[in-house]
Amino acid sequence: MAKTVKKADRAIMIALQIDNVDVRFGGLQVLTMCRLSIEAGEKRAIIGPNGAGKTTLFNVISGIIMPSAGKVLSFDQDITRSPAHVRAMHGLARTFQITNLFNNLSVLENIILGLQALTSTKYIFYRTTSSFTELIDNAVSLLRTWGLEDKKDRPVRSLSHGEQRQLEIILALASRPKILLLDEPTQGLSTAETALVVPMVRSLDPSTTVLFIEHDMDVAFQMADKITVLYYGSVLAEGTEDEIRGNPNVAEVYLGLEGDNA
Ligand SMILES: Nc1ncnc2c1ncn2[C@@H]1O[C@H](COP(=O)(O)OP(=O)(O)OP(=O)(O)O)[C@@H](O)[C@H]1O
Known part of the structure; x- marks a missing residue:
């Protein structure tokens, strides 16, 4: 307690x-x-x-x-x-002063990687289609909640600094800290x-x-x-x-x- x-x-x-x-x-x-x-x-x-x-x-x-x-x-x-x-x-989750995102990957791919890192199956190179669909749905849902869904296919490097900071916070929130x-x-x-x-x-x-x-x-x-x-x-x-x-x-x-x- x-x-x-x-x-x-x-x-x-x-x-x-x-x-x-x-x-x-x-x-x-x-x-x-x-x-x-x-x-x-x-x-x-x-x-x-x-x-x-x-x-x-x-x-x-x-x-x-x-x-x-x-x-x-x-x-x-x-x-x-x-x-x-x-x-x-x-x-406990944390963001850093220096951006920690994969700039050449899309917004959605960054979130998917973040979510994947949180699951115990991250080292399994094959997964069922349904579990992958669930991962994408969760990632899109997070972006929707925070108003970034329309930017999901854009490479992170094309986002404004403010949007990149938002994305970092969304990634930190993915673990439901x-x-x-x-x-x-x-x-x-x-x-x-x-x-x-x-x-x-x-x-x-x-x-x-x-x-x-x-x-x-x-x-x-x-x-x-x-x-x-x-x-x-x-x-x-x-x-x-x-x-x-x-x-x-x-x-x-x-x-x-x-x-x-x-
Ligand atoms: N790894 C380290 N080795 C030696 N000195 C360090 C190390 N990390 C921080 N310092 C020193 O500790 C002091 C406090 O640094 P810290 O970065 O925690 O301050 P801060 O309040 O975050 O400063 P800022 O607002 O400039 O980011 C500074 O004098 C810094 O140079």
């Missing part, structure tokens, strides 16, 4: 808990006693200046980096030392392209916990229920848009950097 916390008159389930995590690269301490707790279904933004440790934190959560101290718990299960594929089986990590989902996108991704994140299943890194504070406020500000590897502030906007420490170390670092 996942940990529950009583808050007012409702019980809160904690989807992800980062407990005093330290990460060191040689002599460089990148995360220091980093602590955060994310409720199931919450949409949480991680913001902070360059080098604050945001990507490192994502790498710790997704199992790419092992912390030198501290714990990572997912629905009360200690996953600190679990390999990435075990975390995926526990319902309980916790979805989005590493800078709007990075490098124009305002119009960002406008494709923001409503998509907002309309994800309310039961899906989403943690995302975002450089643009306004975009973070649009997509998140709550924001965590990382600074020099520790949590400087946490709260709603009003709480973060009204926090003098955030104004000093983060908002003060806007323009050259945001």
Whole structure:
């Protein structure tokens, strides 16, 4: 049973808990006693200046980096030392800063490959016609849900950056994750392209916990229920848009950097 916390008159389930995590690269301490707790279904933004440790934190959560101290718990299960594929089986999915798509394949082929990788039959070189039809139907259905069905036969390289980001999120959603990590989902996108991704994140299943890194504070406020500000590897502030906007420490170390670092 996942940990529950009583808050007012409702019980809160904690989807992800980062407990005093330290990460060191040689002599460089990148995360220091980093602590955060994310409720199931919450949409949480991680913001902070360059080098604050945001990507490192994502790498710790997704199992790419092992912390030198501290714990990572997912629905009360200690996953600190679990390999990435075990975390995926526990319902964790992630997108990366750099696009991970097959650019010369079609949109549909990318989704089919993603779905195929999730099935235990991926190493079988022949499959029944009906199972292949089911795979295609599932892929088309995912694209339909997210409004990309009309682009299914186009090579990925012909999509806009915004559509490619959408496709990456769709691929991450194919595993029906309980916790979805989005590493800078709007990075490098124009305002119009960002406008494709923001409503998509907002309309994800309310039961899906989403943690995302975002450089643009306004975009973070649009997509998140709550924001965590990382600074020099520790949590400087946490709260709603009003709480973060009204926090003098955030104004000093983060908002003060806007323009050259945001
Ligand atoms: N594998 C590594 N080896 C050595 N140092 C690293 C490694 N990965 C990250 N760092 C350093 O750790 C610090 C935090 O990096 P990280 O990428 O986590 O920050 P960030 O907040 O995501 O930054 P940005 O906003 O620029 O993406 C930086 O000083 C970075 O140079």
